[in-house]
Amino acid sequence: MYKGEEKLSITVVYEGVVTRARAEVKVTAADNGAKVRCDVINPATKKPISAHQTLSVKFSPWEVTGYVSPEAVEAGQEAVLTCETSSSLPASSISWQTDGEPLQGAISRRSPGMFGGTVTRSELVVVPTQEENGKVYSCEADNDMAASVITNITLNVLHGPVWVQTPPGTVQVVEGEELVLTAAAVANPGPISYSWWRGPSILEGVGVEGGQDGRVKILRMGRHQSGKYSVIAHGPSEDITALFNISVLYGPEEAVVAERVVVDEEGPATILCTAEGNPIPNVTWTREAEWDNSSRAALSTGVGEARIVVEWATQADTGLYTCVAANEISAAPPATTALVVTQPPVFVFAGEEGEWGRTRAAEGTSGRVECRVRAAPAPSFTWSTANSVELHNNKKYYIHVPQLVDRVAEWISVLVVRNITPADYGLYTCTAHNSRGSHASNYSLSPPIFPEVPLDVNVTQVSSSTAVVTWRHNRMGAPAWGYTIRYRTIGKENQVLVFSGPLVFLRNRLTFKSNGQ
Template sequence: GGGRGTNLLLIFAQTRFVEEPEDQTVVAGQRIVLSCVVLNYSGIVQWTKDGLALGMGQGLKAWPRYRIVGTADSGQYNLEITDAELSDDAVYECQATEAALRSRRARLTVLIPPEDPTIDGAPEILLRAGTPYNLTCRARSAKPAATIVWYRDGLQQDGAVTSTVLADGKRETTTSQLGINPTDLDIGRVFSCRSVNDAIPAGKETFVKLNVHHPPTVTLSIQPQTVQEGERVVFTCMATANPEIKGYRWAKGGVVIEEAKENKYETQVDYSFFTEPVSCEVHNDIGSTNVSTLVDVHFAPRIVVDPKPTTTDIGSDVTLTCVWSGNPPLTLTWTKKESNMVLSNSNQLYLKSVTQADAGQYVCKAIVPRIGVGEREVTLFVNGPPIISSEAVQYAARGDRGKVECFIGSTPPPDRIAWAWKENILEAGTLERYTVERTNTGSGVLSTLTINNVMDADFQTRYNCTAWNSFGPGTAIIQLDEKGTGGLGRLGPLRELPGFGGR
C-alpha cells in the first residue's frame, strides 16, 4: 500500500454538570439527597457546606450521617444526609476541583417542630373571680417560629404573641398570652393552646382547666310573696361558693337577727317588713355577699306624719300635712269636718289666702281598699278680729236671774270685752242689778252679763257685746226675750214656769 498516514482525531469532550443540587426543605429527622452528576470527568469531586470542604472518601468520616451515593462510573456524586438536624441547615455546593467547576449553590432548610406546648400552671390553675389573669402558653425551639392559637370551649381566641430567637440564631420560642377575667361560671372551664409550624402542620395541643375561687353567689326568695300582717313567711337564701360556705347571717333593717343561722329564716311579719329589708349575708374564705328584699305585706293605714294644729293670720296661705303608709297603695282625702267635699287627695292640703271662715277642724282620711281605714283631725286657727258666735235672741224669766252670753271662739282671744245697753257700759264687775264675768273655756272665751231680778224693761233692751283684739273689734247685738211666751205675748201664768237657764 501507499504511504498513507493515519489521522488520530483526539476529541477532548468538555466536563460539565448534568445535575446540580437544588434548594430543599426538610423536616428534622428526615433523609435528603442533594444531586450532583458530572459528565466527562475523572478527577476529584467534593462538597462544601457553607464554604467549608467536607472532605473526600475517608475524610467524610467526620460526618457520620453524610455519604456520597451513586455510581462513580456514571459521574454520580450525590450527597445523602440521614436523620437531618439543625446543624445541616446550610448552603451546599458540589465542586469538580480539577476542572475548576462549581455547581450552583443549594440551600438546605431544616424545619424543626416546636417542643410540646406548655401552659404555665397547667394542668389546673386556681384563680380568683374578678381578678384579671393572663394565661401563658409557650412553644419552644421551633424553626420557623410557631404560631399559637387559643381555644375556649372549642372557639378560637386571640392572644398577644411575642417571639424570642435562641442563641443558635435559627430557632425561636413563641409565647402567647390570653387575658381572661374569671368568674364563677369559669369553674371547670378548659382552655387549649395549639402550636403549629411548617414542620408540624397538624400542630400539637395542650390543655389547662380553671378553678375559680369566688365569694358566694346568692339569691334570696320569699314564700309566700304577698302576705297579710300577722301571717308567716319563709325567707330562703340560695348560695353557691368556692371554697365552701362558712356561714349565714340574717338582719332586718340592718339589725342582726341572732336566732337565724341557717339558709332559711321563718317569721311572722308586720307592716315594718314592708319598709325594713330582710338581708341574708353569706360568707366563705374569699369574702361575703349580702342580698336583701322587702316583703309585700298588706297592712291598714299607719300614720307617718301627724297633722299639726296650725295658727295663721287672715289672708295668709296655709299647708296642712298628713302622711300615711299602707299597702296596697292607699287613697287619701282631706275634708272639712261636717262636710263631704274633698279638698285634696295628696298628703298636703293647701289653703290659699285664708279667711276666718276657713278656721275649724279638718279631717285627713286614708283608705287601703279591703284592708282598713285611718283618719286624723287637725284644727286650723285663723287670726282675725273677734267673731262672736252667740244666739241673737236669748231668753230669761221675769223675776229670775237672767243671763245674756257673748261667746268668742276665734283667735286670737279678745283683749277686752265690753257690754253696752241703754246708757250703761260695763267691762267687768257689778253695776246695780248687772254683773259681767269672763270665763275661758277650752274652745274660746265666754262673757256673761247677769241680770238680777229680771224686769219688763230688760226685755225692751238691746245688749251690745263688743270684743277687741289686735286685729280690731267684733260686735254682736243680742236681744233678751221672755222665756216661755212662745212669741204670743207675755201671758201672766207662764211666769210661774221654772227657769231653764243657759244660752
C-alpha cells in the first residue's frame, strides 16, 4: 500500500479466501488530495491488481496575521485594519472585537489557498480619535475544526497634546499655605513640556518651584494671588491650554464702622458695618443689655455688610453697638459704634451717697472738682464762683479740656483749685451748654472731715480661742480708710492686743485668735 510514492506499513488479516490489509496514516493539510494505492497479487495473477483512493483532509487555519494601513494614522483619518488567515478547509470566518465588544462592518474576501484550502481576508475601516492611540483590536479566525487563532493589532494614532489631568476649575487655598498644582497630557509623538501662567505673565521666580514637568509649587499664597491662571502643554507640533481660577481664602481683618453716629431725637439713623474676606464674611450687629452684659441679641445680620436702621430715634437708642465679622477662616476683632441721640446736658453724679457734688481737700493742697453731664452734641463748660465770677485758667485755677468718658455721651469737666486757702471753700457752679440746651449745677469744695465712731460694735462669736467682731460704718463722718481694734484680757488690765488694717482687709469684720494669755 502506497501514499503517493511512500510505502505504508500495513496489517494483513486472512479470513478464508478473503485477505484484508489495513494501514494507519497520520495526515496533515499537505495530504489533502493525496493518492493512496493498494496493490494485490497472488500466484494466479501475472501482475498486481491495484485499487486507488484520494484523501480528502479537512484542516483548521494554523495562523492569522494582521496589520494596519497606514502604520501611523493621523487622528480623524481612516485606517484599514486587515486580518488574513492561513489556508483552511473548510474556509474560516473572521470576527473583530475591541475592549471585549464585537465589531461589525468588516468586509471579507476568500481566495484559493495551499493544500486545496481557502484563505480568508477581512478588512475593517476605523477612524480613530487621539484618545484611541494604543487601542488594541483583535481578530479571530475559526472554521469549527479546532481551536481558533487570534492576533492583535495596535493602533498608532498621531495626535497633538491631550489633557489627562488638569487643575479643577476653581482651586481654593488658605492664605499663608503652600499650593501644589498638577497637570498631565499625552501626545504622539512626544515629549511634552509645561508652562504655568497667571494672566499674561509666566509663573516663575521667588516662591515658585518646578513647572516644566507638570507640577508647580507656590510656597506661600497671599490674597493678592487670587485670579485667573492657565497651564500650557507644549507638544512637538502644537500646544493646548487649560484655564482655571485660584481663590485664596482669608478671614476678615477688621470690621469697618463709624466711631460715632449722632442723630436728632425722633430722627432717622443708619449705622453700617462692612468687612472684607474670602469667603465674604457674615456680619452681625449686637448691643449689650444694660441689665445683663453676657446677653447679646443680634440686631442685624448680613453677608459682607450689615446695617442697623433706626427710623424714630429716642434716648433709649443711645449706646454702644458692637459689630462682629467672621467667616470659616477667622473672625475680625469686634468693632464698636456709639449711636448718640442728641439731648441737652443732664448732670450725672458719682461717688458715695451724701457726698454727691462735694469735694474735700485740705488747706495748702489742690482740690479737684468734677462736673459730669450726659449731652449730645458735645457740650461746652463754664465754671464760676458763688458770686457768679467766671473762672479761667490762671495760677489759682486750671480747667481741663472736657473729656468723653464713656465713649457715648457722658462728658467730664474738671476744675482744679491750687494752694487752697479758707477763702477757696464754698460753692462752684458748673454750666454745661450745647445746641439742645444748657444746665447748671453747684459743687462744693470743703475741708476734710474725720470719720465718726463706728456703730453697732458687737462680738458675735466667741470660743475658747477665737472671737468675731463686727461693726457698722458711721456715715455722719468721712469714709474710713481703716480700723483699729484693741483687745484686753480680763484680769490683765495692762496687757492690750492691737489689730489694725485698711478697710479693704477688715471689711467691717475681724476674726482673731487669742494666745490664751
